[in-house]
Amino acid sequence: MHQALLSKRRLADFVSYLVSGHKLVAPVPLQDGHFKFDEVHSLDEISLKYIPTILPPKKYFMPQRSSLLRYDLSKIHEMEEIVELEQLVLFGVHTCDLAGIHCLNIVFSDHPKDPHYLARNNFITIIGLECNDYCDSSAGCAMLHTHLPKGGYDLFLTELSDSYYIHINTQKGEDMVDESSLFDDVTRAAEGELNLLRSRKRELFTSEVPIRYQDIPRLFEETFDSDVWSQLGEKCLSCGNCTAVCPTCFCFDIVDEPELDLSKGERLRVWDSCQNEAFATVAGGENFRRKRMDRQRHRFHRKFKYLMDRYGRLFCTGCGRCSRSCMAGINLKRTISALIEERG
Amino acid sequence: MTRPKVAFFDFSCCEGCQLQVANIGETLLDILNLVELVEFREVMSEKWSGRYTVTFAEGSINNEESAQKLRMLRDRSDILVAYGSCAATGGVIGMQNRISRDNLISTVYGDQWGGEETRTVRAIHQVVKVDYTLYGCPINPAEFLSLLKAILCGISWRASDNAVCVECKFNENVCMYDRGATCLGPITRGGCNSWCVNNGNVCYGCRGMVDNPNRAGAEDVLLTHGLKPELIAAKMEMYTGALEAGNVK
Numbered sequence: 001m002h003q004a005l006l007s008k009r010r011l012a013d014f015v016s017y018l019v020s021g022h023k024l025v026a027p028v029p030l031q032d033g034h035f036k037f038d039e040v041h042s043l044d045e046i047s048l049k050y051i052p053t054i055l056p057p058k059k060y061f062m063p064q065r066s067s068l069l070r071y072d073l074s075k076i077h078e079m080e081e082i083v084e085l086e087q088l089v090l091f092g093v094h095t096c097d098l099a100g101i102h103c104l105n106i107v108f109s110d111h112p113k114d115p116h117y118l119a120r121n122n123f124i125t126i127i128g129l130e131c132n133d134y135c136d137s138s139a140g141c142a143m144l145h146t147h148l149p150k151g152g153y154d155l156f157l158t159e160l161s162d163s164y165y166i167h168i169n170t171q172k173g174e175d176m177v178d179e180s181s182l183f184d185d186v187t188r189a190a191e192g193e194l195n196l197l198r199s200r201k202r203e204l205f206t207s208e209v210p211i212r213y214q215d216i217p218r219l220f221e222e223t224f225d226s227d228v229w230s231q232l233g234e235k236c237l238s239c240g241n242c243t244a245v246c247p248t249c250f251c252f253d254i255v256d257e258p259e260l261d262l263s264k265g266e267r268l269r270v271w272d273s274c275q276n277e278a279f280a281t282v283a284g285g286e287n288f289r290r291k292r293m294d295r296q297r298h299r300f301h302r303k304f305k306y307l308m309d310r311y312g313r314l315f316c317t318g319c320g321r322c323s324r325s326c327m328a329g330i331n332l333k334r335t336i337s338a339l340i341e342e343r344g
Numbered sequence: 345m346t347r348p349k350v351a352f353f354d355f356s357c358c359e360g361c362q363l364q365v366a367n368i369g370e371t372l373l374d375i376l377n378l379v380e381l382v383e384f385r386e387v388m389s390e391k392w393s394g395r396y397t398v399t400f401a402e403g404s405i406n407n408e409e410s411a412q413k414l415r416m417l418r419d420r421s422d423i424l425v426a427y428g429s430c431a432a433t434g435g436v437i438g439m440q441n442r443i444s445r446d447n448l449i450s451t452v453y454g455d456q457w458g459g460e461e462t463r464t465v466r467a468i469h470q471v472v473k474v475d476y477t478l479y480g481c482p483i484n485p486a487e488f489l490s491l492l493k494a495i496l497c498g499i500s501w502r503a504s505d506n507a508v509c510v511e512c513k514f515n516e517n518v519c520m521y522d523r524g525a526t527c528l529g530p531i532t533r534g535g536c537n538s539w540c541v542n543n544g545n546v547c548y549g550c551r552g553m554v555d556n557p558n559r560a561g562a563e564d565v566l567l568t569h570g571l572k573p574e575l576i577a578a579k580m581e582m583y584t585g586a587l588e589a590g591n592v593k
Contacts, residue, residue: 034518054516064514237558239530240506244513258493260374271514276506277556292558327521327530327565
């Protein structure tokens with residue numbers, strides 16, 4: 001069985017089933033129309049309609065601060081590796097964020113593999129949720145080809161009129177469907193409804209900027225010296241919002257934190273950002289990207305050029321978080337449009 | 345092994361930063377296992393006449409008597425820490441550098457003035473060499489502990505030069521700009537774990553700006569949110585007025 005149906009009136013029971021087994025995290029409302037992924041205990045706490053959360057689900061795969069090892073200076077050769085593991089079910093993950101997790105998987109599986117990330121990844125179950133419409137005007141998912149499900153989940157829910165169409169992608173997903181006994185077989189009517197929805201989506205979601213996916217890296221290559229970058233540099237406050245909220249930004253710093261007895265302590269991984277002034281500063285005080293313009297250009301090239309060269313896919317998911325969180329009004333889609341316009 | 349000798353002193357300030365340590369709770373007992381507290385007016389009456397391993401100096405310097413005492417502390421201390429906003433950037437006291445003395449005295453004291461002579465306000469590093477700086481009004485106890493442990497372990501420590509927004513995003517707060525408020529987080533030096541925003545308040549910039557702020561860009565953002573240029577300047581300089589005064593060393 002690779003598809004199933006879940007009646008809408010049984011969704012609350014399914015959430016209860018999930019809660020009975022493991023910690024469940026899902027989008028919950030915050031103030032002023034914002035959302036975050038947080039622990040929930042029942043369906044009524046969950047926002048099924050939400051714009052991308054302030055932080056993407058990456059916070060569960062590589063937390064803002066996480067311990068890597070514990071040391072004891074009295075036994076200097078006996079450092080103990082720490083992986084803070086917790087069985088977790090992520091519920092309601094949109095396709096843009098599934099793409100973000102996929103990007104992180106690629107990076108942390110590359111040589112040298114990151115055991116902390118990969119161990120955590122094994123403990124996380126992902127239940128996706130389809131966007132039937134655009135979340136808001138910041139989204140660029142059609143341009144980045146992330147508006148339709150392409151794997152990366154255990155279960156994936158698509159809302160139909162009176163049920164959810166369920167794609168089952170893994171053994172873990174199949175076990176949940178079997179064990180909860182809440183699911184029905186797919187009907188021909190449901191199939192028809194899903195097909196109709198998908199064809200409507202193909203019309204509704206069209207590239208938000210007039211450029212083809214495969215042409216984007218060349219655009220960035222050809223506009224490296226564009227004035228657009230100096231304009232961004234004048235606006236940018238280097239606050240680091242764009243990178244913190246990005247589902248594919250993964251840069252981190254390593255810090256040692258002694259305990260109060262001073263002999264024991266922990267080594268931590270803490271999120272860092274190429275937008276922070278000190279990020280590219282090396283011994284001797286040289287800074288490879290001293291100017292804000294250089295740092296903004298670097299961020300965009302990481303998304304649209306450098307990692308495409310290395311991994312063969314764009315590292316922007318079109319979620320729109322960087323544009324939403326920039327108080328200086330730096331907007332990803334407008335920046336790409338400006339580059340297209342300038343290149344002619 | 346003798347424990348490092350630690351002392352706290354204050355100049356022009358409210359002493360609230362020292363209170364942060366006095367109120368630190370049980371952790372204070374752990375700290376006292378590591379260091380010998382030799383002078384700390386808020387919690388003890390003993391004095392010390394020898395060398396200090398680490399001196400935490402709170403407050404700004406605004407007369408020659410204070411400057412002389414600070415120089416004496418510098419001479420007698422292996423490590424001198426500028427402790428809290430007033431010591432680090434001059435703090436709110438620095439605002440008086442922009443106001444004429446007569447105006448200042450008549451506003452505050454009316455015709456009751458008969459106090460001590462105060463002059464230009466300076467942060468501690470404008471008078472003597474400082475080894476470490478703890479920013480904040482008040483200082484953040486976790487950051488104080490982090491510095492103290494680093495000094496005692498002999499590992500390097502630097503105050504954060506990231507914007508407050510960095511930690512604010514770690515904490516996944518809804519941005520104050522999205523809540524209809526303005527906030528100095530984007531150009532203010534972090535390290536406070538976005539303490540104010542976590543508790544529903546905006547950032548007032550108490551730690552001063554990051555080393556290289558995009559001040560013009562930040563002014564543009566505040567202008568588009570309806571603030572008048574005078575208010576923007578007043579907000580940005582509330583804690584940093586003293587930094588415009590030259591150094592005396």
